[in-house]
Amino acid sequence: MAGQDGHRARGDLVRAHRAARRLVLASLFEAEFGQRTATAVLERHLAETEGDPETAAYARALVAAVGAHRGAIDVRIERAAPQYPVLTLARMDRVLLRAAIGEVLHSPATPARVAIAEWVELARTYGGDPARRLVNGVLGRIAREGAREVGSGPGESSGLSDVHVDPRRE
Numbered sequence: 325m326a327g328q329d330g331h332r333a334r335g336d337l338v339r340a341h342r343a344a345r346r347l348v349l350a351s352l353f354e355a356e357f358g359q360r361t362a363t364a365v366l367e368r369h370l371a372e373t374e375g376d377p378e379t380a381a382y383a384r385a386l387v388a389a390v391g392a393h394r395g396a397i398d399v400r401i402e403r404a405a406p407q408y409p410v411l412t413l414a415r416m417d418r419v420l421l422r423a424a425i426g427e428v429l430h431s432p433a434t435p436a437r438v439a440i441a442e443w444v445e446l447a448r449t450y451g452g453d454p455a456r457r458l459v460n461g462v463l464g465r466i467a468r469e470g471a472r473e474v475g476s477g478p479g480e481s482s483g484l485s486d487v488h489v490d491p492r493r494e
Contacts, residue, residue, distance in 0.1 A: 340378035343379045344378075344382035344386060345386070345423070347379070349419060349423055349446060351363075351366035351383070352423055353419045361391075363384075386423065389427070389429075392430075393426060394422065397422050397425045400425055401425065401462060417455050420446065421458070423443065424439065424440070425462070428463060436467060443463065447459035
């Protein structure tokens with residue numbers, strides 16, 4: 325039954341990462357209002373929920389990646405969508421893009437196509453169809469450019485040769 329345990333563990337990891345993304349989104353969004361850092365907000369959320377350790381670890385890693393690489397992430401957004409300057413984006417759209425790009429660029433443990441699909445779905449849920457199209461378009465462009473060119477270590481591959489970009493964005 326090792327196969328079943330492996331399948332169950334994989335499902336648990338997927339659920340943990342999905343929950344982590346929602347926590348990251350909430351933490352980064354609240355931090356946009358300037359009262360607390362995203363890390364402080366995340367820690368408060370984690371203390372309130374007493375969640376899964378894998379969820380907490382992944383959420384911390386994503387928040388840290390976005391914080392550490394925010395300038396480079398914003399440059400990538402502006403390069404991919406010059407018609408949408410980062411500072412003029414709605415807060416939710418800005419946070420969705422930063423978090424999504426942070427994961428795609430700085431989380432080699434998650435295949436980029438998986439991160440893209442998850443963030444496009446979160447954009448649809450929290451920002452509606454316009455946000456879904458924006459996130460899908462920006463991530464698609466970054467994927468085509470080679471997402472891991474910024475911040476990747478030697479020998480890391482982008483894993484993006486089979487990225488699915490939502491055709492409904494057009």
